[in-house]
Amino acid sequence: MSLPIIDIAPYLGDNHDVDARNATSEALHSACLKFGFFYLDISKYVDPAVPEELTTLAREFFALPQEEKDKLSLSNKDHARGYARLKENVTNGKADNHEGLDFYRPVEEPDKSRPLWGENQFPDQVPGFREKYEAWVDKMKALGLIVMEAMAVGLGMTPDEWQDLRGQVDDSFWVMRAIGYPPLPNDSDGFSCGAHKDYGCLTFLYADPTPSALQVFLQQSAGTISPDTTGLPAEQGAQEGIWINADPIPGCVVCNIGEMWEIWTNGLYKSTLHRVVHRSSNYRISVPFFFEPNFSAHVQPLAAAKRIQEAAGSVAEKKSIVYGDFLMAKVGNNFAGDKGKYDK
Numbered sequence: 001m002s003l004p005i006i007d008i009a010p011y012l013g014d015n016h017d018v019d020a021r022n023a024t025s026e027a028l029h030s031a032c033l034k035f036g037f038f039y040l041d042i043s044k045y046v047d048p049a050v051p052e053e054l055t056t057l058a059r060e061f062f063a064l065p066q067e068e069k070d071k072l073s074l075s076n077k078d079h080a081r082g083y084a085r086l087k088e089n090v091t092n093g094k095a096d097n098h099e100g101l102d103f104y105r106p107v108e109e110p111d112k113s114r115p116l117w118g119e120n121q122f123p124d125q126v127p128g129f130r131e132k133y134e135a136w137v138d139k140m141k142a143l144g145l146i147v148m149e150a151m152a153v154g155l156g157m158t159p160d161e162w163q164d165l166r167g168q169v170d171d172s173f174w175v176m177r178a179i180g181y182p183p184l185p186n187d188s189d190g191f192s193c194g195a196h197k198d199y200g201c202l203t204f205l206y207a208d209p210t211p212s213a214l215q216v217f218l219q220q221s222a223g224t225i226s227p228d229t230t231g232l233p234a235e236q237g238a239q240e241g242i243w244i245n246a247d248p249i250p251g252c253v254v255c256n257i258g259e260m261w262e263i264w265t266n267g268l269y270k271s272t273l274h275r276v277v278h279r280s281s282n283y284r285i286s287v288p289f290f291f292e293p294n295f296s297a298h299v300q301p302l303a304a305a306k307r308i309q310e311a312a313g314s315v316a317e318k319k320s321i322v323y324g325d326f327l328m329a330k331v332g333n334n335f336a337g338d339k340g341k342y343d344k
């Protein structure tokens, strides 16, 4: 089984081929119902050399001496923006075998004593890093809005409903991350990155060509498969399913939906567990961009999702949150120093 490849080209520029747009939107709808994960073909949107360069810059940063990297430590600032050492992040109670550098949407009045509210820390030691990453963030923010519009059509939203949803994501509190993965030792009982769901809206993941690293958990009913539930978070332990590889495909980013889409669709779209198990001998780099709602967005079930559920006769579970509060609860975990960003 492999994840679908969806071309975003029909939604780019002045291309208004309605049939092609609808085909993209329907493919997004069905991928979100079934997998919560898909490949997004962005080859008409960006030159593949651009994200590849980001991995080169990240590789240069992670190759610096430890004391140089530590100058950008998360603990200098707000415990969210900056560099986390190998094994500093913990998922499901185990240290992740990666190091990382995180950037968030800048805030108007930075205050490093407040969780999340500090300034980004760019590695001046790596020439071009800041400029290239900032340019990518702009490109991915615009892509976020494009994909959101295509998804709104797929969900059957009216133009007015889309405008309302757009108002919740048009000042995205985005996150850009560069992650470095040394090989996971064979005798390790942990993971390169433990199983988790992304908590936001849309993740656009570009990674170097290393195969067999990112794995996606597909739920399957008992009896049809031999289940592999190792490494699942405790609350998911009873699920049965299989892990499939989501290897990079040239011209594509791996895209997955986060927990905000579960809330917007009242559980119709599921945010899917994934993990990284990188056992080959190279040093792997990935550069995920997280397109998130606005900090003040009030995220609640959308009428379009409820229409689909009512037509199917299913009873709705309702949940609503303010994105900033939800994020603070996650990142506050980092601040307290006892839990990782994906732990509940």
Ligand SMILES: O=C(O)CCC(=O)C(=O)O
Residues within 6 Å of the ligand: 177, 179, 193, 198, 205, 207, 213, 214, 274, 276, 286, 288
């Ligand atoms: O490195 C990867 O392939 C995935 C990273 C990831 O899932 C995350 O940072 O949320």
Ligand SMILES: [Fe+2]
Residues within 6 Å of the ligand: 196, 197, 198, 274
């Ligand atoms: Fe993730």
